[in-house]
Amino acid sequence: MGNFGAKNLSTSLFHCTLWKSDTSPACRAVMMGLDAMNVSLTEIDIDMDKAEHRAPDLIAMNPHQTLPILKDGEFILCDSHAINTYIASRYCDCEKLLPTNPAGRAIVDQLLHYNSGILYPHYRSCAYPILYENCRFVMPQQAQEVEHAYRKLETMLKGRSWFSGANMTLGDIAIMATISTLHVLVPVDKDKFPVLLSWMFRMSKEPFYTTGNLKGLNEFTKRIDTGNGFDSKDNKKCPRSSLTRRSTGAKLAET
Incomplete structure (x- = not known):
């Protein structure tokens, strides 16, 4: 592993x-x-x-x-x-996970900034009203913004196996943590975003996904479904x- x-x-x-x-x-x-x-x-x-x-x-x-x-x-x-x-x-x-050459490291940094600056705020805007404000659904405008982000990710993945290029990196891992959670709130449509969904499937087969992500993701899903603390x-x-x-x-x- x-x-x-x-x-x-x-x-x-x-x-x-x-x-x-x-x-x-x-x-x-x-x-x-x-x-x-x-x-x-x-x-x-x-x-x-x-x-x-x-x-x-x-x-x-x-x-x-x-x-x-x-x-x-x-x-x-x-x-x-x-x-x-x-x-x-x-x-x-x-x-492979964190290249030491300047160009490779810059790509990983770019992905991490994209996750922290774009994807994670989408997660918070969708999840926090449900988790903490007794809202029961994702607002349509927020769902549209998330799908817009999915569309960008779909484009970023065209012609490559991983967001970083030939190898999976910490950038892929950070994005997967957020996207797998957003997927609970705004499902990734297989017809609109087949490349993104294929990448998610490959990530889900990595051993670290099971040990590091799956348990907490299931707890989050239960929390979203019930609206109560887990x-x-x-x-x-x-x-x-x-x-x-x-x-x-x-x-x-x-x-």
Whole structure:
């Protein structure tokens, strides 16, 4: 799993801690990145429905009151894109996931910026009214804007297997975390966007998709369907390691 040119088959960074919520696509992007790189660190699940992300110790690390949060010694990062590229740059030799040549790295950075600046705001505008404001559907204007983004992604993929070109990169992983979540809210039409849907299918067959994305995506789907908080007993079993999450198929072993 995740053998994308890393120096070691598995790297344990137990001096690093990740605070995250599985329902968040940003957190799942980091989890998929970790699994693609076969990097393990300590993970702590945070229940955002219970406002645990607003605890004083987390606010001290991240005044934005968002997840994920990575702490490596005294160094703290609070953005999923920065976390993935930091882990890849510092602890892995992942030339395919994060090219070291300037042109390849610039393409990945461009995709990460597109995800954070365009796709993720679409996710928030569609999901947050349902999650936090008792809205029961995606507004037509928002759905049209999401489909416009799908159309751009369809064009970006024409003639290539991955958004980055010949190889899948952290840019693909970040976009997949967001698009798989948007797909729950505004389904990707197979007739309008066949190339995008084919890419999503290929991504879904990667082992890191199952271990890093699927569980949280299913929880998010249940939350959208019910409009209520998802009461996960798994939150009571943290902290745990990424290695444990992967070895149990993203399900926690009883402790």
